[in-house]
Each structure stands twice: as C-alpha cells, then as structure tokens.
Amino acid sequence: MGELSSEWAAAENAVALLIPVALPLLAGGVVLLLRHHPRARESASVLVGVALGAVVLSLWPMVDEEVRLDLWTWLPGISLSLALEPLGLLFASVAAVLWPLTTVFSVGYMRSTRQENLTRFYFLFALAIAAAMWVALSANLVTLFIGYEVLTFATWPLVSHQGDPAGRRGGRTYLVLLLVTSMGLLLPAIVWTGLLAGTTEFQAGGLLADRAGPGVLAVLFALYLFGIGKAALMPFHGWLPAAMVAPTPVSALLHAVAVVKAGVFVVLKVSLYVFGLETLAVGDATTVMRWVAAATLLVAGVLALRSDNLKRRLAYSTVSQLAYVVLGATLANDVAFAGGALHMVTHAVGKITLFFCAGAIFVACRKSRVSELDGLGRAMPWTFAAFTVAALSIVGLPPGGGMWSKWLLLLGATEADQAALVAVLLAGSLLSLGYLMPIVARAFFRPLPAGPVHGEAPLSVVVPPVVTAAACLGLFVGAEFVIAPVINVVDAP
Amino acid sequence: MSMFVLMNLTLFGILAATAVTISRLRALYEATMLTALFSLVSASLFVLMDAVDVAFTEAAVGVGISTVLFLGVLALTRSREDVTPRIRQWPARVVVLLAGGMLVYASQDLPRFEGATTPVQVHPVTDVYLRESQDDIGVPNTVTSVLASYRAHDTLGELVVIFTAGVAVLLLLASSPGPGRREEGEGPAELVLADYRVLRVISKLLLPFILLFAFYVLFHGEYGPGGGFQAGVIFAAGFVLYGLVFGVDGARRVLPRPLAWAMIPLGILLYVVLGLAGMLLGGEFLDFQGLRPGDPQAGQHLGILLVETSVGITVAGVMVAVFFSFASRRAAR
Amino acid sequence: MSGSLYVYWLIFALMMIGLYIVISHGNLVKKLIGLNIFQVSVFLLYISFGKVRDGSAPIVKEGIDTYSHPLPHVLILTAIVVGVATTALGLALVVRIFEAYGSLEEDLLHERDAASGVDGPS
C-alpha cells in the first residue's frame, strides 16, 4: 500500500486510525482460520470486539488534535484518507462498543436457533463492522463512499442468511434499493460536489460554502439525503422492513446500529462538513427535505402502530426515529444538530436493546408477534424490564437518555421557530408511545396464557439487553459528556 | 470505345450474369462449377489489367483447389439448397443498399481508372518498386521482388494464414471420429475413377509433368509470372488429380501422409529461419542483403529463391493435406 | 468523368451480388460461395487501382517503360491466399456441422439446437 504520511499529528498517532479498521478484519481472518472450532471462533471474535471497543474509546483524548492519515492516492486527485473528528468518533464508539455485546448475544441466539453457515456469518459481521469504522473515520467523500458500499455488500448475505425464498427476496430488495440510491443518487452527488468544490475533503464550515447557488444546494442536498438510502428516508425506506428476515442479531446490530446509523451519520457529516450549517441555514435549501423527513417520521410511526410482527414494528419505529436525526440536520442550527447527533446514540442503544429483547423472546418461546406476548413479563422479568427502559428512552421519557436528544431537537425546532415541526416531533413521540408501551402493558398486565411454562432465555441472550438498558439509564445521566465534543465542533467555526 | 473497354465490358457482363445465376441456382454442384467459371473469367480480367501473377494464382486457386474442395464437400454433404425464406432477404437488401450506396458515393471521387497520374502511380514507392528494384534486387518480375523482399513480411503472414488454415482443417477433420468415417486407405466411392483405364494411364503420365511444371513455375517466378504459391498449388494439384483417380490411398502411396504433414511446418520454419538468419547477419528480420556477404544483390536473389521455395513447400503440403482430409472422410448420409 | 468510372461501378455491382448471397442465403455452402464472389470482386477493385493506360505487366523488359503498379498485385496475391484459407476452413466446418446436425440450412440448424434444449441467448 502507499506510503503513510500525516500532516498534523505524529505518525504513530495517525497509524492509530488504522487499528479500528484493522481489528475487525483481523477478527474476520481469525474466524475463517478457526472455522472448524466453533467455540474458539466465537470467543475470538468477542475478544477482538472488546479490544476494538477499548481502542476506539481510547481515541477520545486525541479527538481534537485533527489526527489525519493519508493512506494512498487512489485515483488521480483522490487520496484515501482517514481523519479523526468528534462526530465520526461518536458513531465509531457506538458501533464498536455494541459489537462485542452483540457477538455475545448472537453466540447464544444462533446456537439456540440452530443456524448454519456461522463462519460466514461471523466473518461478514466483522467485515461490516470494519466498513462501519472506515465510514466513521473517513476524511473525504470518496473514502466514505467506499466504506458505505462495502457495508452494503457485506450485510447483504447476512440479510439473506437463512437462505429460504423469503430471505433471498428480502436480500434482493435490500441490495437493489441501497445500490440504486447510492449509485444512482449519492455517487453523482459526490462527483458533482467534487466538480463544484474541486475536492471532496471534509472541511469544517462546509466544502460548498459560497461555492454554489441556493438552487444547486437544494438539489444537491436532496440528492444526498435520498442517495443515502441507509438513512431510510421515505420513499427509500423499504429495505429496512425487508431486512427483518435476517436473524435477530443482524437486525440488532446492523439495522439498529451499524447500517442505519451509518446512514444518518453520513447525513449529519455531509450537512456539517460538506454544506456547513450556516450555508444550509440561509435560504431554504433544506425546506423540502425537512418536510420529507417530517412526513417519514409520522407515516413510519403510523405503520409501526399497525404492524403486529414485533421486529417489523421495531423496524418501522427505526425508520421513524431515523427521521428525527435527519430532521435535526435539516433544521441546521447547532442545538438541533447536537440533538440529532445525540439521538443517533440514544436511539442506537435503545433500539438494540429492544431487538435483543425481541431475540430473547424468540429464543425463549419462539414468539414473534406482539399479540402473542401476553403475560410474558412475568415469565421473563429481566428481558421485559430491559425492554421497558429502552422503550421509555426511545419514546423520550425519563429515565431514558432519549429524553435529552428529543429535548434538544425540540429546542432546535423552536429556535428555528418551526412551530409545525415542534408539533410533528411531539406527535412522533406520542406515536412511539403508542406502538411501544402496549407491548410493555401486555407483557406485564395481561395474564400468561396456559401453555408450556418457560423462564428466561439463556444467559448469553439475556445479559446483553440488560447491559444496554443500563446504558440507556447511563445516557440519561451522562448525556452532556457524550454531546459536549459534538457541540464544540458545531460551534467551532 | 476502345478494344480494351469492349473486352472489359464483355467479361464483366459474363461475371455479373454468372454471379446472378449462382445466386438463383439451388443446385449446388452447378453453382460450384459456375463459381469456377467466375474465377476463370476474373482471371482473364486480371490478365487484361496486367496482373498476370494474380491471374495465374486465381486460376490455380479459384478454378483448381477451391472448386475441388467444394465438390469434395458436396460429395460429403447435401448438394441441394432449400428455398431461402423471404424474411432473410430483407436484411440482406438493407445491408447491400447501404454498402452499395456508400461505394457509389465513394466512386465519385475515385481517381480515373487507368489514369497515369493517380496517387497510386505518383507515390514514391512506385519508382522504387519499378526502377530502383532493378539495382537493389535485380529481379525483372517486380511483383516477385515486392512480394518476396520489400514486403516479405506480408508474404510470411500470408504463409502463416495458409498454415493456419491447414492446421485448422486437420484439427477439424483429420483423426476425428466422424460418424461412419471409413478406415485408412479407402477413398470415398464418389471419387474413385481408377476403373477407367484412360484416366489411369493419363493421370500416371501427367503426374511427373505437373510436378515438373510446378518446379518450373517455382524457379521461373523471378523472370515471369509464377512463384512459390502458384508452384505449391500446382504441385498439390498433381496429387489431387492422382487422388481423384486412384483414391486417397493410391495418392498416399505416392506421397505418404507423414511426408505431406511434415511439409506443412517445414516451409514456415525455413522462412522464419531465413528471416532470423538475416537478423543474425547484422540486418533486420527478413533482411536478405547479408546472405551473400559483399554482394547484396546475390543475397536478395538467394533470399527470394528460398522464400519462394518455403512458400511452395508449405502451400503444397497444406493443399494436399486439406484435400486428403476432405477426401478420406465419408459422407454421413 | 463518369466515363472513367464504369469499371468501378461494375466491380461494385459484383461485390454487392456476392454480399447479397452471403447474407440472404441460409445454406452454409452457398454462403461460402457468396463469400468467394465477394472477395474476388474486391480483388478486381484492387487490381483496377494499379492499372495504367497501355501499361504492361510489371515484369521489367527492355523497351517498355509504362508498367502497371505491382503493389496491388502483391496485395491481392496475399488476399487470394487468405480467401482460399478461409474457404477451406469454412468447408471443414460445413462438413462437421453436417455430420453433427444432418443439415446445412441455417434456420433448420437453429431449430434443432432449440429442440435439443441447448439454451442460447434468450
């Protein structure tokens, strides 16, 4: 590979940026090597996962040193480079910390549901995480795009993992929708940006600041937001429910954290470093997309309300919650933006908990429909306790971290004096209340139907949701530590 | 309207008539014979246009070899063509109209026929080929000197083409278990005429003369029409005639198969080695100046002679081998 | 002007007849025959480029100084060889095809392929 050089920071710091990407790849290699020793294979990936989490968190101290690592000049005028900045590191941390947990969970889940091709499963899982890290740390649009596409291709086989016709169909929808948006809209947008700005390097204050008229900006912004299909903005959200055919761990990490958060993360990153909040604030470049996001938020909420399959309901809830983040970006003021960033975190933690619980329920009693959950709260207290906390956080009620993110978003909306959007946000929360709380109610207050008695799922399946639920509470306390660095960046220029 | 024009028009008339008839004929034997006629007439047109070597070759190839090949194939397959459905004719018409239109368009700016000041005639190379060649090479037949020295590389290519064809035909026909293929040495019944004493005697008588003529053509190529290729074809024609009369095995007794097969690569090897020799003697590839140190002209003579010989060997080998592999294959009917 | 072009037009006519036979006929042997005619007519075109009024064959003799151009002759010698090579190869293929299919009519051959279930471009 090309020579390693770095402009601002000492080389050894810079090389540190490679580790988060390298570690999961290493894990993947180990998995392939150990394919005949399941236990070794799984414990290896857990260990590497923990290591990754540690490494990524250890990067926080140097987050403001503008560490940058130019890997090599890939195409004329385009170098593949990684750079450290708070927003990216925030996303990286979320994915990295939740990965080992998910691995623990999936060990129990895949075992007790007797899945096959586990080597392929763990390998692609690691690959996906590596891609997510790459996206989080990429320093320019092209580098980012590469990671984005690799993420798509790495997760496609995971979606179709079961291999039954339904799984294959889901996989097709997933792949085609994500590729059509990324190749058809995102890539042209990137090329266009490159032609306008002469570079695709992210810049504080925005690449396109006073480089394009409002009309062009509006079009570009639309191209980006629709092109980033992983943000599941309607009408390009269809892949997310389709992806629910995947085993629950996949839905948990990828379709609550890595993939979808990669989507909204790119949205935030683009609006901050490509457009620049100032540029977006003036004129009405974002008006249209703002309303698209609002519509997505509400419609998805209603759809979630109307779907009985638990995972499907969670999927639509994700679509709706992602719209919050996008909305934060489109409001284009620092408060709302911080709210979006924070929501990226709180929703990740909350939603992965919910998926974990869904998985735990499925493992314990093979139930996947909301209407079947009556009374399970007593059979599986831990699971449903976790579920409740996470649900509160998603809805935005104390003691869930989600409260702060939604609070900030509301503030942002008022600051941009968008009364209508305030209403939308509140309505969204009400909807989430409507589609999450009934589950809790059923589980705890309905009688358990007569049938085979069963307790909690295996430990490895129950512990992760409890941990993440605890994290939700933690976020309620420590939200400002999480968001402080982001606020700094936003206010910096 | 000069005599020349008159003859041209007549011959072209015959050609056009022949071509149209061929297109309409559904009996393929007749069509083949007419194709031979077409070649013959065009050969006389070549003579009329001073291209004696070309005429010689066209006569030998078009009338001789390819006709025999066509007949051999018809003997092996079916000799009657089905009616061509009307649909096929439309694309053909479109293509022909487009190409023809393009050609007529081109013809408006083509230099006058047999004009003395056309770009072709005034280009410097003309002088080199017609005048300077006498000093550089000293071979009266400038076609030969261009063919075997100035553009010897083209001729090598030409030889490789015929070699490729030989290899390809062997690849397709020889030693491949076609359905009902008959054993070695037994010629297809359609082609054995040995029962006719006259033919037997005459062909036996003719063979040596034909071969002799072949060698004459080969070595006379520098002074008159002819050369390696024509010689090779004639040489092969001798055996083809013999084979037609006495069957494949009869011909094989005169020219054993291994020998015929050995001739195929031999000619090319000779040619390439000759070229490399020129390289080793300090010149470029196919540079014959150095073959006779101190006497470039003699070197050229030697080179040309060897070129013609090698061409002759390979061509003869290929032609014989091709004919045999067709002839020794029985109809799948 | 056009008085001097009649040769070209005649040659073009021949070429087009040849081309027409190649494309319009379904019989493989006939296609090859058409190919021959097409090629030979092109040879005529080349040779006509080399011809000079009252020129003689490019074999240098005393007392003759207008010769037709030798280069086209050389090119066509090569081209003739290429032509016969192509014909020979084509005929070999014809024989094999007939043995494999029992027919030489293009449309029939395709039908038989479709019948034998070999899948081609759909």
Added chain:
Amino acid sequence: MTAELPALQVVIPLLCAPLCLLFRSRTAAWLMFLLAALASLGCAVLMAGQVAGGDMLRYEMGGWEPPVGIEYVIAGFNVPLLLLVSTIAVVVAVYGRRSLESEISSSRIPLLYACLCLNLTGLLGIVSTGDVFNAFVFLEIASLSSYALIAMGKGRRALLAAFQYLVIGTVGAVFILIGVGLTYAVTGSLNMADLAARLPDAYGNRALTAGAVFVFVGFAVKMAVFPLHGWLPDAYAEAPSAVSTFLAATGTKVAIYAFMRFAFTVFGAALVFERLPLDRIGLSLASLAMLVGAAAACFQTDLKYLLAWSSVAHVGYIVAGYSLATVDGVQASYLHLINHAVIKGSLFAAAGILMLRLGSVRLEALSGLGRTMPWTFGAIAVAGLGLVGVPLTAGFVSKWALATALIDEGQGLVLAAMLVSSLLAVVYTGRIIEIGWFREPSGSTAAAGTTPVSMGVATWALVLASLYFGVDPRLPASLADAAASALLGPGGG
C-alpha cells in the same frame, strides 16, 4: 539484441506454431505455447521500458525503409496491449494444460496449441504493425485461428458458432480490405505514418470518407459493438474454457485497439470525429450496448452465456470512452480495456473450473457452490463485484475514470446508461452469488474430483490482479496515460 525485440516478440510465437506440429506431443506443444507466451511477455516488458520515456520504436522489416517496406511501431499506445495479451497468454498457458486435456481429445491437443500460438502471433502482429495491409493479414491469422479454436468446443453448437463467426468475421475483414483499398486509391500508401501525413490533404475526398467508414464498420464487427455483436455470445460461450478465457480477454480488446489506432493515428480525429459523426454514433451505440448487453445477461440461464453478454455491455463502456475523442476518454478506454480483460478472463477461467468439476455451467448447477467449491465461487464473487464496479475493485476505477470523462463532456445520457447498466450488472452478478450461496447444494453440485492446482492458481492470479488494480491503479493508469498521450499527442495523430 534489444533492437530486434519488436520483431522477435511476434516471430517467436510464430516459430513455436510449426514446432508444435513437428513434435506432435502434448507436453512439447504445451511447452512451446508456454515458451511463446513467456518470450513475448519478456519482449513486451523490455520494450515497455524502452518506450517509457514517451519515444517510439520503429523496426523496418527486411531493412526496407517505410513506406517501401513494412515497419513495426512500438509506442505508448500499443505497449499496454502487448503486455496484456502476452500476460493473458502466460496465464492461459498455465491454466489451459489441465483444462484442455479435460475437454479436448488428446490427439488434437498439439494442433490446438499450434492454433493458440498462431492466435497469439496474429494478435501481437495486429498490435505491433505500422502498415495497414499487414494489419489486415495478421487480423486474418488471428481470426482463422480463433474460428478453429472456438469450433473445438464440446457441443455441436460450437461448430455452428464458429461458422457464424467465420462468415460475419470474414465479411468484416473484407470490409476492412475495401476500406484500405479505397484509402490506398486516394493516397497510394499503406504505411500508417505515411498515410497520416498524406491524408489531411485528401480530407473531403468522398472515396476517403467511404474508406474510413468501411474500415471502421469492419473493425466494429471484430469488436462486437452493438448491433454487430451477434457472433460473440455463442462464440465465447461454446468455445473450450481455456480458449474462452484467452479470447474474451484479448480478442475484442485488440480489435478495439486497432480501431483507436486507425481512428487517431491514421485517419485522424479531425476526419473521424469532426467530419464523420463517429463520436455521436459511437456514444449512442455504446449506450445501447451497455443496456442491451447487461439486460440480456440478466436473462441467461448459463454462466458462460451470461459472461459473454456482459462482455457485449463492457465493449460499450470502452467504445464510449474513446468516442469522446478526449485524452481523458481514451485514457478511460484503455483503463477499462485492461481491467475488463483481467476481470472477464478470471471469470471465464473460473467457469472453466466449474465445467471441469460439474460438467456444466448452467446456473442451477451452481447451487450451493459457496460451500462445495468455496475458492472457485469466491473467485466468481470477487470478480463479479469487479464487473459491477464496486469500489476498490478494478471495475470501479475504470468506470470512475469513464464517468468523469463523460461528465467533462456533458454526456449525461451516456452516464445514465452506464449507471443503469451497472445496476443490471448487480442483478446478474447477484443472481450467481445468490444461487451459489443461498441455495442448498443439488446433486450435481456435489462435485467430482478436485480442482487442479494450476487452474485454481491461474484463476486467482487474475482475480488478485483485478483486486490490486482496484486498490492501487497506478500501473494500469500510467499505461493508459502514456497510451492516451501517444495516441492523441503530437507523437501520434
């Protein structure tokens, strides 16, 4: 001796052909072909070094100064082709030994290797020669040998494919002959450089215009440009695997080179792209080729046919590049020419392995391949992603180059066609991967025997090359760079 390289690189393979015949032993013949390939590769590398500085090697055959004699010209514009063809030849030599023995009756193999040597000779000759008629002769050598090679395919359909190719190809060759003749009539010259010098005076001459048209139509047949692609699918799909690999990677590519050579350095861009509308025609045909080829590929039920149709589409990409008649465009063409040759070569090679192990390459025969033959399947998957143009594969690099070239010229529609065709590529590649990975192994997939090491190595060598060119495209990029500047720069046209 280095001065003689231009001749030797063609003469050595030529010399090997008759030797194959003389020895009549399989091993000896194979060694001859290997020797020929290695020798020409060596010469190519050495000459690449000699012309690296942008200068030109001229070699006067027989010591006759052009235009009296025939000359070879080696320069930036044909070095990439020489390297490509000879490299592929080496790979095919390694690959072909076992593959051919498994598909061809042993008595024929020496002759077959002779044909391969001849084909190599022909291709190298076309690429090296500086004389238009000589180019025609070598074109015929290459064509005749390829007809024979294709006819060696297993099924009887191969014979038909070869015959159709023979008829179409010969008509094309005769068209070239006519074009050369007309050009000769108005210039009296056959030497490319001499023609380039004389033609500008003859611009506007209708015979010359027609000549150019005939030449280019002729080459278009050899290139299988839509709508003249009819011969290609059958020919590539029915040929023996090793032959398909060789032809698919070299045959059309050399024809494309010849087209560019004639267009830019013989007739001159001024005639071809300004007086003649070949740029517009080229671009529209290219777009159609991309769409039709890719669409047809989606409907194939046989892997080799699928690959062949995708070749039709990819010829479109290359044509689109140089039809722009800009340096960037030609560069993109060369880049894609190289990359696609490598990718498609590896795919056909992998198909050959399947042919050997499964006896069929029908798609349904591939089900479960991911488990039964992971390596071969991996090769297909990776190379397939290259066809799609996923980032970090060679396909993306050249498509990126092409896209930027198109945007610079404002060819939005062609770009759109390219994107659509890439998405169709996702479909047909996706089908293969899906069948191989998510379907249970069927009876036939329980493959017999093992993959010969030589074949596996050869295949993966190409796959890795394509990956490397995707990650670090400096080598092909620099070659393409030199080629474009040699074709369009003062040195060339």
